[in-house]
Amino acid sequence: MIEVKNLTKTYGSITAVDNVSFQVATGQAAGFLGPNGAGKTTTMRIITGFMPATAGTVKVDGFDVFEDSFEVRKRIGYLPETPPLYLEMTVRSYLRHVGKLKAIARAAVAGAADRVIEECGLEQVAGRLCGHLSKGYRQRVGLAQALIHEPAVLILDEPTIGLDPAQIIEIRALIRRLTTERTVILSTHILPEVQQICAKVVIINAGHIALEADIAELVRERSLEEEYLRHVSGEANPALARAGAAAAGLEGGAAHA
């Protein structure tokens, strides 16, 4: 169970996330959608405890990410936008190292590494340096690293970005297997991906939640694509669109300065 309540994050004068609230039920997979710069990565970084929020709270399985940071960290597997690899380590020794950091019992570390190597299809490259892997395999190692301590919650930031079509299909199948008994938040720009993997969708636009809905209900009238465009352009909720446009204008101004 992930509960995000009134979450706000400002970077200097930029408000990246503004009063965001949503929930993901235990065992549910939620797709996190939104245009570039909408605040997806920022929200996920706060949920994982990487950075503190400016205001608001996040609870994972009842533990506050800020107050009980370690309890939350033990329960979350996180794949950042770029897989967090040490390029000069072999895949196997890298995964063992992560296993130690994730507080896996000493005797179980090697076994855990072997387990995720098999789970993520890394047997062929286990002895190779992370820096020598293709993007698809780096992404797999990133997933393996997120899974090593058998977390109940998975936070995946654009897991299929930059992969070739065959790899996308494979990684997507892998993720679908992983989501069966876990609570998952997955950000992506590929709408069909959400439909294939997730039961729920959360759309964020310019730091505001534009939509939180069950996909099955949502797509009864329109396609997910139409819904996405409607909510991101603000047709569905003009008041939010105005706030979004103001925020986007501010960001554009900052980028030009």
Next chain:
Amino acid sequence: MRNVLAIAWRDIRSVFVSPIAYVVLTGFTLLSGWFFFNMLGQFNRLVAQYSMLQGMDTTWLNLNDAVITPLLGNLLVVLLIVIPMITMRSFAEEKSSSTFELLFTSPVRVGEMVLGKYLASAFLVTAMIAISLVFPAILFIYGNPELGITAAGFLGLYLTALAFVAAGNFTSALTSNQIIATISAMVILLLLFVIGWPAEGAGEPIKSILVYLSVTEHFQSMLKGVLDTRDLVYFASVTIVFLFLTHRAVESARWK
């Protein structure tokens, strides 16, 4: 403690699978060997010249004063340049890649990261100093320098190096740019070196404060073979202060 060792061990391995460790160790050995054999050569020439003159006071002409002390002084200058290059990666490299996110989303305390990184850099520096012990060993085989003075001098060098490592880790925690980390570490170390200079003309209490802060002052006193707790406390304090500042810097990097 387990996290500390895991982090330290990973850093040590990464430095030893890359050429960095070997370049640093070879460069250090070459330079210190150069200093040593030149000083030894000079010492031999002086001994040869003075032995022809009768009745001269030659008590100052001993291995400690003529070879070991100046060698240690030179090694300290080399360390001042090399240590920032060893420590520059520690936090800056993680901050410039997403491994920083891995560390901060794992159940690892900031203090454990700081200690782990410190131990890793200290390990390489320990290896360097251990190699440089070859030179006094040669002197002990072929001559008779004084053990106490020699040991205190090398201990002084080692303690100074450990304090330098803490300072280098600190600047690495401030930035994600390794060049900036190196340069600012060198500036801090040089400042610690020369901070005592204005003491001559200053009045109390500024004078005592400047003298106390100066690395040179405490290092010199150990070179004389004096094991004074004040010097030991000084080196320990510098190390602890920089470790503490590193902790602060790493912690605050997340709030940006």
